[in-house]
Amino acid sequence: MFDKVLVAEDYEIANQGIVKVLNDGIGIHNIHEAQYCDDAYLKFRKANLDGDLFDLLITDLSFKENHKKQIRTSGIELIxxxxTIQPDIKVIVYSQESRPDRINMLFEKLAINGYVCKGQHSVKELIECVNGVYQGKKVVPPLLRDHLDTNTIINLDDFDMLLLEELSCGFTKKEIAATLKSKNITPNSESTIDKRISRLFDNFKAKNTTHLVAIVKDLGLL
Amino acid sequence: MFDKVLVAEDYEIANQGIVKVLNDGIGIHNIHEAQYCDDAYLKFRKANLDGDLFDLLITDLSFKENHKKQIRTSGIELIxxxxTIQPDIKVIVYSQESRPDRINMLFEKLAINGYVCKGQHSVKELIECVNGVYQGKKVVPPLLRDHLDTNTIINLDDFDMLLLEELSCGFTKKEIAATLKSKNITPNSESTIDKRISRLFDNFKAKNTTHLVAIVKDLGLL
DNA sequence: CCCTCCATTACGGAAATCTGTAAGGACATA
DNA sequence: TATGTCCTTACAGATTTCCGTAATGGAGGG
Structure with missing residues (x-):
């Protein structure tokens, strides 16, 4: 089993929970903790210099801003x-993210070894994930496994998310178009925004904008 | 110090984290866990019947829905x-909720003994809270201490909540008016509904209906 | 090269939203 | 009783939403 593990997670209680699971559930005791990305990076570099390498990184994706200015602010940058300093390091991401396309991105772009969704039953998932990754497997979360064949995945791209974000802030389509134009983001015509939002209505079976935002909020996508 | 403690929190990892803090940080070892409100309630009743009472309940507020139908779905009902079965039980709420008025409500209506905000530095806060509550103190989170004088509490009645509910389901004001009339709920004119919603705009500083629902969803009121 | 598909864009009209003004009634208070 | 406040209701006008149709242009397949 893995010997030396680093847990990067800004919420202390969750951090402690992961440590406890690794301890009690898997029997890993050489566990180091980091609450900030930069901290995690420094710990990795030190271990590298000392020749006492980490075997596994378990990290969150989002880290709250800190009073001290951090160079890295997300788990993605951290990974x-x-x-760059330890290319073969095994990485498990433990995060709230539930968008299939984004999780997929982690596997494809960052070649992470496992993903565990923060959730009610993450202990079992985490243990299975660590074991699987140790055996060299790529451990995809159940959420993603279910949706692999049934392509009912509502694939929201960044533009959709941007629109939803703006709508939930109470901006009108006219205002959103203006914002997009000022930021040089395309497409940015009112009609395209209109069309896109209509498509989101279809996707989420929403009756109107308000309904759409309510649904998306409930799904935790926003 | 407290001897027997129940931790009610649906997220396993967070649950484990709390247990570890109580263990390592305070030296409490007789800790029981519950992932659902009903489960917590049953454990309490059993302890009560056995005459082996709990000294402290640490509970979350929101619990995700379960495959099994739960009678209680929120920490408030649980408390x-x-x-009713153990009136003098000490209660600490550990939750994401950050709205001063809602936290205040917990202290006033439910007479909870302590509140800890889920956050980056909750370990220290949790330890201090448990210690304070043990000494008979009422432990208010730092967040609330600041806002004690500025009592900008927004008071929503059932009618407001009903409107918000309907809006978030995508119903138009016309439809809402029709529904209210069919259920003999007054007031039910379109104009009053309109006025009420406008008042909610003011209360929550919302720009339009969509914004309003987004805000209210974020606050966890819906 | 042509054809199809799809995204972007424009436009128009019915419906809904948002924001005023205003009138009537309930209720408390002086 | 008179007065002020608040809630309910009505109405009107400007704005926005929602949902069609349609023109344009790029990507990709035959």
């Missing part, structure tokens, strides 16, 4: 940076 | 029900 990229750590890979 | 109310547990108080």
């Amino acid at each position: 990229e940076d750590i890979r | 109310e029900d547990i108080r």
